[in-house]
Amino acid sequence: xxxxxxxxxxxxxxxxxxxxxxxxxxxxxxxxxxxxxxxxxxxxxxxxxxxxxxxxxxxxxxxxxxxxxxxxxxxxxxxxxxxxxxxxxxxxxxxxxxxxxxxxxxxxx
Amino acid sequence: xxxxxxxxxxxxxxxxxxxxxxxxxxxxxxxxxxxxxxxxxxxxxxxxxxxxxxxxxxxxxxxxxxxxxxxxxxxxxxxxxxxxxxxxxxxxxxxxxxxxxxxxxxxxxxxxxxxxxxxxxxxxxxxxxxxxxxxxxxxxxxxxxxxxxxxxxxxxxxxxxxxxxxxxxxxxxxxxxxxxxxxxxxxxxxxxxxxxxxxxxxxxxxxxxxxxxxxxxxxxxxxxxxxxxxxxxxxxxxxxxxxxxxxxxxxxxxxxx
Numbered sequence: 001x002x003x004x005x006x007x008x009x010x011x012x013x014x015x016x017x018x019x020x021x022x023x024x025x026x027x028x029x030x031x032x033x034x035x036x037x038x039x040x041x042x043x044x045x046x047x048x049x050x051x052x053x054x055x056x057x058x059x060x061x062x063x064x065x066x067x068x069x070x071x072x073x074x075x076x077x078x079x080x081x082x083x084x085x086x087x088x089x090x091x092x093x094x095x096x097x098x099x100x101x102x103x104x105x106x107x108x109x
Numbered sequence: 110x111x112x113x114x115x116x117x118x119x120x121x122x123x124x125x126x127x128x129x130x131x132x133x134x135x136x137x138x139x140x141x142x143x144x145x146x147x148x149x150x151x152x153x154x155x156x157x158x159x160x161x162x163x164x165x166x167x168x169x170x171x172x173x174x175x176x177x178x179x180x181x182x183x184x185x186x187x188x189x190x191x192x193x194x195x196x197x198x199x200x201x202x203x204x205x206x207x208x209x210x211x212x213x214x215x216x217x218x219x220x221x222x223x224x225x226x227x228x229x230x231x232x233x234x235x236x237x238x239x240x241x242x243x244x245x246x247x248x249x250x251x252x253x254x255x256x257x258x259x260x261x262x263x264x265x266x267x268x269x270x271x272x273x274x275x276x277x278x279x280x281x282x283x284x285x286x287x288x289x290x291x292x293x294x295x296x297x298x299x300x301x302x303x304x305x306x307x308x309x310x311x312x313x314x315x316x317x318x319x320x321x322x323x324x325x326x327x328x329x330x331x332x333x334x335x336x337x338x339x340x341x342x343x344x345x346x347x348x349x350x351x352x353x354x355x356x357x358x359x360x361x362x363x364x365x366x
Contacts, residue, residue: 011193020183027179031172031360038168038365045366052361060357063179067186068350074123077132084136088143095147099154 030059116336164267171364181210182353192339211317231288
């Protein structure tokens with residue numbers, strides 16, 4: 001039995017609608033939480049940015065996991081994503097490194 | 110000649126070809142947007158103190174667009190699920206919703222762009238700055254709906270200023286030293302804002318075209334080979350979810366921080 005045929009017997013539209021409603025509520029909650037965090041008094045911008053990005057990452061995991069079916073994907077897809085994560089982490093790592101890597105004699109804010 | 114592995118699983122990869130293809134494409138897209146986010150971080154960290162804008166974008170529009178994209182991601186998934194249970198009518202309904210939601214998103218984005226395009230920062234010869242939306246202009250004067258500030262840093266953190274009074278200001282052209290709208294060339298924030306959201310909007314437009322094609326002209330393939338059509342819907346849906354994922358980061362980065 002092919003994967004497609006396998007899915008055909010297991011997709012239930014009503015259960016998908018229920019799942020989608022839950023995901024949508026989760027996205028709404030995450031969006032509300034991010035907006036709330038951005039208006040929190042007594043927190044500096046670095047703390048607010050950290051909180052907001054943390055919520056955004058959780059939100060992204062929900063969307064990728066449930067809507068893109070990443071929770072039940074094949075090994076090949078995980079391999080592709082593994083390479084992507086590695087290079088993306090390298091890109092961001094180099095960016096963070098560059099933030100404190102000023103040439104001698106230049107101004108630092 | 111028939112294209113291999115459009116519906117059946119390729120033994121060595123475990124997925125049909127188009128699925129592996131779209132994931133490889135999305136991997137390259139992650140690096141593309143990652144590079145732009147990296148540029149954003151460096152521009153922001155490198156900006157002088159108090160010179161990075163806060164509150165320049167309307168959070169209400171950003172929130173509305175977030176909800177629209179989240180809804181469209183869900184209707185896309187339901188369109189695929191409808192194909193899986195062989196209900197073409199429901200597929201057309203859900204994908205029709207996706208197209209409408211996407212066009213609404215682009216409409217709101219266009220309005221936001223227009224709002225920035227008619228927003229002017231006018232440096233006057235007396236050293237003050239007039240800032241606001243253009244109402245009208247002619248050869249002798251410029252009329253804006255805005256305010257006058259003496260300190261340029263007052264134009265940056267709008268969230269920290271609670272009571273901003275805006276009035277209609279008529280400025281003789283003879284008093285103007287320089288004026289510039291909030292276009293990409295205005296400063297590094299508008300440059301990276303237009304670049305990031307513009308590229309994202311192009312992705313929305315491209316995805317909408319593909320979804321529209323499947324919605325309008327997919328009937329023939331559906332009758333001939335429904336499983337292959339369903340896989341096409343899945344692949345286009347994966348792209349659409351990725352576009353939604355990018356917005357999940359764009360919204361907080363640009364509108365909230």
